[in-house]
Amino acid sequence: MSYRLLSLLGFIFSFQITHSQVEQELNPPDYIKTITFQGQTNESQLPILRLGENLLLEFDVLNGNEDDFYYKIEHFNYDWTPSQLMRTEFLSGYDNQRIRFYENSFNTYQIYSHYMLRLPNERTRGLKVSGNYMVKVFNDLDELVFSRKFMVNESGVGVGVAIKRSRDVKFIEEKQSVDIVINSNSMLLSNPTQTVNTVIIQNNNLNTAIYNVKPQYSIGNELISKYNTETSFFAGNEYFFFENKDIRGANSNIQFIELGDLYNNYLFTNVARRNRPYTYNPDINGNFLITAIDVEKPYIEADYAWIHFSLLMNKLPNNQSVHVYGNFNNYAIDESTKMTYNDKHSIYEVPILLKQGFYNYKYVVVNNATGKLDEGAIGGNFWQTENDYKVVVYYRDLGGRYDRIIGVGQGNSVDISN
Incomplete structure (x- = not known):
């Protein structure tokens, strides 16, 4: 093989590595809700494991069809570009398997199936190396439904x-x-x-x-x-919060409740805090926890409710929009989180379908042209x-x-x- 050919191959290889695409998480469609992803430290998103520790991915499917879902695991470089490792180099056993464990909801207005994927399991026996990983969930047509990132640490320093x-x-x-x-x-x-x-x-x-x-x-x-x-x-600022573990009665920061096809929980109207003094208010830093009273299995007995968010604020220019932001949907910004302005009451408002629990959230401003997000535009930034x-x-x-x-x-x- 000539020196020129070797140089060309080396250039192509280095170009591919340098220009590898950064992998982004895919957020789920509307019928999939409440994705929790935790290791042994019980983080509900972005778990960081030690080699050999267990991982649990859970999610609800609200269409009532008991669909089949499959999972794959991929390894990435520190910047979330694909790594060079073959699957057999980072995975013991095999993936691309059906998620076999699910239970249907019990005694809830909103029907759903709750799916659980534990890693390792009898087919995917473990991860061999540390680094960045992503688990991808596919439907039975081999279409990617959603993906979530996690990390594995070998604890050398x-x-x-x-x-x-x-x-x-x-x-x-x-x-x-x-x-x-x-x-x-x-x-x-x-x-x-x-x-x-x-x-x-x-x-x-x-x-x-x-x-x-x-x-x-x-x-x-x-x-x-x-x-x-x-x-x-x-x-930033401390997160707002609410709790609706008793879906029939007003709890923390819930003003009143109505029952339609599902329960509707109306939160007290929040106010912009950017120009107000900082006030310490304990939170869980954007996280959420599924919980319900008088049930044995919250993961299938907690119901869904429409949570009505409202924010008292002057209307922004048309090139800006206000969104509800938090870990409840992996900090995603989409049409379901976008608030509309109610001119009669001078408030932004939006209903979001959420499972019973304790939630942190904040309001952010998004530039509609660039997609740039400003977390402090409404809540302010306080050291x-x-x-x-x-x-x-x-x-x-x-x-x-x-x-x-x-x-x-x-x-x-x-x-x-x-």
Whole structure:
């Protein structure tokens, strides 16, 4: 084989790697609701597992057809481009199997089937390597219905996380900065400025994650990152919340209830807080929990209700829209979350079909032309806001074929300092 041909093949290969498409999660159609995805730490979205730990994916299908669904698992690089590994290199057993475990709802106005996928199982016996993964769910026509990301950690290094006020004076009242110390006593990290990548995630929301954070300098076995602007996030505000575990009676932040084909829960009208003083209000940082009173199995006995959200605010220009935002739908923005303006009452409002439980949510503004989202346009950004942060450390040795996750650290801004 000639040198010219080898060079051409090398160029094509490197071009494909460089220009690989970043994989995005696909959100489900309207008849699939309440996707919960958790590892042994009970996170309802974006689980980060240790190698060998269990994973549970659950979702409801509201069409009453008891459809068949199948799942596949794929491995990705740190930036969510496809990895070079063959399926047999990262998966023990096989996937592309039917999800066999489901139960139908019991004693509910809204009929649904509740599906459960546990990993590992007797067919998919486990994952062999660390890194980024995605589970994809298909219908019986082999059409992709939805997908969800998760991560597997092999815990090779310690990761220290400290939350600071922004060092940029312009944003000192609005942003929080994340400082990172990677302790590599237990493993040798060669050429870390080239081989180590770090991703920072705020409140389990990959849409706002900061990628490609490199160590600034090292002291002994510690790799340290203390950037001024590169690792800072807008702090946002505490989430609103409601609870409707008793679907027939008014609970936390529910004003009144009506029964039609399904229950309708009308929340108290919220107000914009951008220009108001910050007030601490404990939340679960955008998450949600399915719960219902007087039932043994909430996953099939909790009912669905139309939750009527309303926001008192002046009407925005036509090129902007207001959406309800939270982990209840994996921070997705679509027509179901879009609010319409009621000129008579000067409020934005929208009904969203949700399963009984405890929910966090906020309101965000979206530019209709660009799709750009502004989380602080309505709620404001306050440095005091309590947020969760996860720091995921990836390592690819020189000549390595995939990005290993060698450590995960967590921090919370309740301990923020200057």
